[in-house]
Amino acid sequence: MDYQNERDVARAIALEVGALLTHYSENGFEVEEKTPGDPVTIADREASELIVDGLLAAFPEDGILSEELADSARRLRKRRVWIVDPIDGTREYVKGTGDYVVSIGLVVDGQPVLGVIYAPARGDLYEGVVGQGVWKNGETAGFSARPLEQAVVSVSDTEHERTLHRYTDFRMSPSGSIAYKLAKVAAGESDATFTMNPRSEWDIAAGAALVAAAGGVLTTRGGEPIAFNQPQPRLRRGLIGGRPEVVSDLEGVLARLGIPEKRLWLTDEDNVWAALPEAFRARAAAGAQLHATAAGLRPLAWTALEEQDGWSITHAEGDAALLDELVRDLQREYGALAWPQNQVG
Numbered sequence: 001m002d003y004q005n006e007r008d009v010a011r012a013i014a015l016e017v018g019a020l021l022t023h024y025s026e027n028g029f030e031v032e033e034k035t036p037g038d039p040v041t042i043a044d045r046e047a048s049e050l051i052v053d054g055l056l057a058a059f060p061e062d063g064i065l066s067e068e069l070a071d072s073a074r075r076l077r078k079r080r081v082w083i084v085d086p087i088d089g090t091r092e093y094v095k096g097t098g099d100y101v102v103s104i105g106l107v108v109d110g111q112p113v114l115g116v117i118y119a120p121a122r123g124d125l126y127e128g129v130v131g132q133g134v135w136k137n138g139e140t141a142g143f144s145a146r147p148l149e150q151a152v153v154s155v156s157d158t159e160h161e162r163t164l165h166r167y168t169d170f171r172m173s174p175s176g177s178i179a180y181k182l183a184k185v186a187a188g189e190s191d192a193t194f195t196m197n198p199r200s201e202w203d204i205a206a207g208a209a210l211v212a213a214a215g216g217v218l219t220t221r222g223g224e225p226i227a228f229n230q231p232q233p234r235l236r237r238g239l240i241g242g243r244p245e246v247v248s249d250l251e252g253v254l255a256r257l258g259i260p261e262k263r264l265w266l267t268d269e270d271n272v273w274a275a276l277p278e279a280f281r282a283r284a285a286a287g288a289q290l291h292a293t294a295a296g297l298r299p300l301a302w303t304a305l306e307e308q309d310g311w312s313i314t315h316a317e318g319d320a321a322l323l324d325e326l327v328r329d330l331q332r333e334y335g336a337l338a339w340p341q342n343q344v345g
Contacts, residue, residue: 003106003114003129006059010104010116011127013054017047017086017102018120021093025121031094038332039090044068047086051104055082062106065233067202073231080108081229083205089177098122099157099176101183105205107228115209117183126183128213136187142214143243144188151191151246154181159196162325163260170253182207185242186214192242192250194221197262197329201233211241218242221254221261222271234333236264258295260322262329266290275299280315288314291330293322301326305334312338 024043034040048068055064063075065083075081082104087093089100098121106114117126126141128134134141146152152171155164160174173190175181181193182204205228208218218241219225226235238261240247240254266273266284272294273281283304284290292302301318303326305311311334316323331337 002132006106006114007116007127007129009054009058010106010114011125013051014102014104014116014118014125016054017050018118020047020050021087021100021102022120025093025096039094040068041087041090041094043093044087044090047102048084051084051086051102055084055104063229065202065229067200071233075229076231078229080106082106083201083228083233085179085202085206088179088203092176097176099180101177101180103179103202103206105207105209107205107209110227110229112205112209112212112228115183115206115213117179117206117210119180119183124183126187126210128186128210130209130212132213134186134210134214141187143186143216144191146191148245148249151243151249152189153242153246153250154184154190154193156195156197163196167257167259169257170250178203179207182218182241183210186210186216190242192240192246194240194250194254195238196260198235198237198264199239200235201228201230204235204239208241215244216242217244217247223251232265234264237261255296258298260293260295260300262291262293262326264291264330264333266292272297272299276302277317280304280317283315291326293318293326303327303330305330305337310338311335 063078063081085103092099102118157174220237288304301322304315
């Protein structure tokens with residue numbers, strides 16, 4: 001399939017949503033929190049409605065997964081699923097920076113085939129179809145030809161502020177929105193990206209299609225392929241992607257430097273499992289959810305969550321700063337978490 005109709009529809013919707021977001025950014029809006037540190041605005045909700053209504057009007061038989069739409073098992077029965085984020089980079093949108101995008105991706109049989117990403121504040125529109133190529137503002141685009149030693153790695157500005165600023169072994173370009181970073185990689189504005197923290201499918205589906213359309217790779221930090229339209233749309237690990245030769249080199253750099261990575265919902269299949277204390281691992285058999293921050297095979301901080309009239313942290317151990325960051329990330333999944341001091345140690 002050439003997916004020309006799908007591309008035309010997604011482009012038109014993205015531009016319409018971009019106009020809506022610009023209207024709100026110019027006229028003001030109230031900000032709420034879905035979970036601590038995770039803002040949402042009326043613009044998110046109205047943008048989601050525009051995208052979902054537009055896609056279902058054009059493709060009524062397709063499934064939909066949107067960050068701002070109540071999830072449904074209906075999508076799991078569909079071969080074709082649109083995975084969208086009305087505003088990837090809501091924190092940046094709220095702050096008034098330009099590092100936010102409208103992200104619309106189409107996956108077929110779990111694999112990304114088409115991506116449209118629009119940055120309204122910059123006026124930049126990225127489109128990609130796997131097997132056909134990448135376009136920026138209607139012009140053919142693609143990976144840069146920078147020498148490996150000059151490669152630019154796009155990273156999270158939050159992760160850079162907290163941790164990555166300590167490392168000077170490679171050229172980093174901090175910014176918001178992972179979807180925007182993937183689009184820039186696909187168009188040659190940078191060469192690779194990686195995250196310390198897991199992302200959700202809606203954050204990366206369109207960007208994954210763009211990177212694949214450019215001839216690149218996108219995997220977990222452990223090198224596993226990413227399958228989309230999963231029952232749990234939250235990835236368990238960070239990701240890495242971009243120009244294949246840059247990604248290969250970057251994997252070695254990250255391993256050598258021991259740059260940490262959060263790993264969620266641990267099982268005995270995780271390579272860090274055996275390095276965790278036996279008593280901690282035993283909590284999984286009792287129904288606990290286990291999570292950790294690790295550098296390679298070395299766990300740095302780990303915590304167990306159990307449901308006891310709401311989710312509570314029943315064990316936490318390791319580096320205090322990393323534990324704090326780990327809990328903040330988990331609050332995106334579970335909401336407020338009880339953390340009695342006598343359960344930490």
